[in-house]
Amino acid sequence: MRAKLQQADGIAYRSSTSSIWRYMWKYKALYLITLPGIVYYLIFKYIPLGASFIAFKDYNIFKGVWGSPWVGLEHFERMFRHADFLRIFKNTVIIGGLDILFAFPAPIILALLLNEVRIVMYKRIVQTVIYMPHFLSWVIISGIAVGILSPSTGVVNQFLGWLGIEPIYFLGENSYIRTILITSGIWKEVGWGTIIYLAALAGINPDLYEAAEIDGANRWKQTLAITVPSILPTIVILFLLKIGDFLDFGFERVWVFLNPLTYENGEILDTYIYRAGLLQQEYSFTTAVGMFKSIIGLTLLVLANKLSRKATGESLF
Template sequence: MAKEGKRLFGFIWKYRTLYFISIPGILYFIVFKYLPLLGSVIAFQNYNLFAGFGGSPWVGFAHFERMFQHYDFIRILKNTLVLGLLDILIAYTAPIILALLLNEVRLVLYKKIVQTVVYAPHFLSWVIVSGIFTGMLSPSSGIVNVILGWFGIEPIYFLGENSYIRSILVGSGLWRDVGWGTIIYLAALTGINPELYEASEIDGAGRWKQTLRITIPSLLPVITVLFLLKIGDFMDYGFERVFVFQNPLNITNSEILDTYIYKAGLKQMQYSYATAMGLFKSVVGLVLLMIANTLSRKSTGESLY
C-alpha cells in the first residue's frame, strides 16, 4: 500500500501543472453540479423554506404519484420526447453531413468563410435567436410571409400555430448550433492519415468510396461519443430555447418538462413537486445513457466508460 501511495503521489507530482490548471473546473463541478444534488432530498418532503431540510416533513413518493397523475403529464412528457428525438435525427446528424461536405471543398478561403458563417450563431443567446426568428416569421412584416405573399398565400402566424412550433424549435436550434458540431468533426477529420486516401486512389477508389470506406469509419469513435453525450441530454432539451418561443397559442406542443418545472417550482413555489419532476427527468436520462453506452460498447467497441 505504501508503494502504491508513493507511486500515485509521484504520478500526480509529475503532472502537477495539469492538475493545478484543472482545479477551477473541478471546483465548478463540485459547487454547481454535485453539491446541489443534496437538495434532491426535498423531492421526498413537503419542503418549507423556513424549516429547511431538517424540519420539513417527509412524504415519501407522494410528489411522484402526483406527477404521474397530473392530467397534462403525458402530453408534457410526449412533447419532451418528440423534441428530443427530432433533435437527434436532425440537429445531431446535420453537423456530420456539413463537415463531410466542407471536407471536400478545396478552395480554402471559401471553406473558412462558410465555417465562420455557420459557427457565428453559436455565440448568440436564445433571446437574440428568438428575436431573429420572430422577426422573420412575423405575419405582417416577416420575410417568410413576404415570400409566401408573392405566390398568393395568405400570411401565416407561425408562432401562433401548434403545428409549426416544433419545426421552429428544432430549426432555430439547428441554425444556432450546427457550426459548433461541424468544427468538432472537422477537427477529427484532420487526424485521418492521408496515406489511406493515397492508397485508395491507387486502388481506383473515388471520393464517394473514400468517404464510405475511410472517412466515416475514421469518424465513428467521435460520432459514437457525441451521440452518447446527446443521449445523456435527451430529456434536457433546454429551458431557454423553448421558453423564449412559447406563448398561450402554441403551448400545447411546446410545453416540456423544463418549462413546466420552472412554472411549478418558481412561479407557483411548489419546490418539492418541481424537484420530483427534475429528479425523474435526470433518472430517465441516466438510464437511457447507460442503455446506449452498453449497446454501443457491445456493437462498436466505443463507450464513455
C-alpha cells in the first residue's frame, strides 16, 4: 500500500513539474523579458548581501574579507557616538517624511485630475509633457535647477527683482535645500507615478458612475464614493513600498544639489556612506551604517504592513 502511495506521489510530482515547464515554455517571451531585471537584482542587490558581515569586522582590502579581524559591534557603537550621525539621520528622516507627505499624494491628485479631462488630445499632450522629466538624469535636473534658481540670471530671481526683492542664492542656503530636493523630485517623477494610478482608474466599472449619477451624485461625490475607494488597494500597496524605502531617499538625487554650504540640512545617510565609505575608505563602518538603515526600513515595512492589513485588508505579504 505504501509503495503504491509513493508511486502515486512520484507520478503527481512529475506531472506537476511537467505542467510548470509547459507553462513557462508557453509564456517564454514574458520570462525572457524579466531576465534582465532578475540578473540586475541578483548582481547588485542579493550577491552584495553576502559580504554584509564586514560590518562586524575591521575590513582591510589587503587582508581580504576572510583575513580581516572580527571587532563585533564596534562600528555600530562608533556610529552612534559619531558627532554628525544624529544630524545626518535627522536630515534623512525629515527629508523622507517630507517626500511622503508631499511627493506621494502628487501623482494620485494628478491622476484624478486627468481622469476628469474629456478632451482626449489635450489629455494625451499633458500626459506626455509630465512623463518626459522621468527620463532625464539627476545631473540634467540639477543643471536645469541651477539655471532657474541662479541669483544673477535665474527666472525666479528675476521675478523677485520685479517685486523689489534682493536676489537669493537658493542652492547655497541651508533653509532652501530640502524644499529644492522635494520639489525637484516631484517634478521629475510625478508623471511616471501617474501612469500606475491612471491604469487603476481605467479598471473601474463605468456602471458605478452611471448609477451614482442617477442617484444625483455630482463629480466630486462620485470621486469620493467610487473613484478613491476603487484605487485604494493600489494606493496602499504603493504606500507600503514607499515606507520600505523611507530612509533610501536616493544618493544621486541629493548629491547633485549638495555643496559645503548645504551639508547642515541636506546631507543624508546615502551621501554620508559615499563620502566615508568610498572617499575615506571606511568600508566596515559604512557597511554598519547601511545595515542600520536597512533594518530600520524593514522594521517600518513590517509594522506598516500589519497596520494596513488590519485597517484596509490590503498588504504586501
